[in-house]
Amino acid sequence: MIDQLNEDYARLLEALNEANSSAELDAWYKEALGRKGHITLMTRQVGQLSPEERPAFGRRVNEVKKELEHAYRAQSARVQSAELLATISRDSLDVTLPGRRQWRGRLHPATLTLREIYRIWGDMGFQIYRSRDVETDEYNFELLNIPEDHPARDMWDTFHTTTPGVILRTHTSPGQIHAMREYCPEPIRVILPGMCFRYEQITARSEIQFNQVEGLAVGHSITMADLKGTLVDFAKRMFGEHRKTRFRANYFPFTEPSAEMDVECLLCGGDGCQVCKYTGWLEILGCGMVHPTVLRNGGYDPTVFSGFAFGMGPERIAMLKFGIEDIRNFWANDLRFLKQF
Ligand code: PHE
8 A cells, every 4th residue: 555655656746747837737636635636535545454554554645645735836836937927928018008096195175275264364464373272161261251151152062071161162262362362462463273162963064073263463443444354355365356245243252343254155156046045145254343351351451452353164165165065074084075175
């Protein structure tokens, strides 16, 4: 039996060395090591041997199996690389095929809009002033003339932290106080961009997290005419020279008088459509003359200084500019949406 095995081994090894294609190799494997292959069948015969013959034969058949497997792997590698070389030299390289498209990163639509807003206010002499996202109740409300229990607090549903009095800012207006306390008694012209947070139901028009860009101008004899002129100029630069604007009276505790500014609907040009709810107008910001109490809280004497402030939502503006119908797209991280900008 062992002699027969050794003979088979020598024969199979020789046949393996002569197998020079994948097809030949497959056939060889089937014959030698496959389920019904020669060596496999031999292994199964161990049981029929006498107890004395069994150990030596068993050992040898395993050795042969291992060596043949090893030799098969080496031969496969040789055949494969030879076949690859042959294909490469046979088929010429087609240089007319287009290359693989590179994936390019791009800016988020909120970032694009923010940068456009920064550029416009920068051209008008406003500097960027950054303040914190986590605020105190004092800065977010009290110093802005919104005492505890004042019904106006209902305008800003708030995320509280476990530390009493520490909250996530509901608007960028607390930055007004920080800026005033830093620059007082100098005149101020700043914009205050950043994330705001409101504990609100998420819908197509409102998110719990969104950007705002606040603006603040403080100085001598600043009037409502300055506020209107500056904001109308901003709207023209942002939305186009011939875009109509209008102001509507409103209420904010930290400005007096207060207003909201609308621009003519960008999508229907004022004719009325779903986006402007058939009014022809779109609201883009809240604004007003800084309340004397707020000026005083910032360190300025309201009999000497005056100022105006405004707050706009860049995502809302981006929605109007790009015709985005659902604010939830901004933070959903869906590439199909983000790739369009
Ligand atoms: N802070 C106001 C809001 O979030 C917007 C605003 C800012 C209004 C400054 C007037 C002046 O609704």
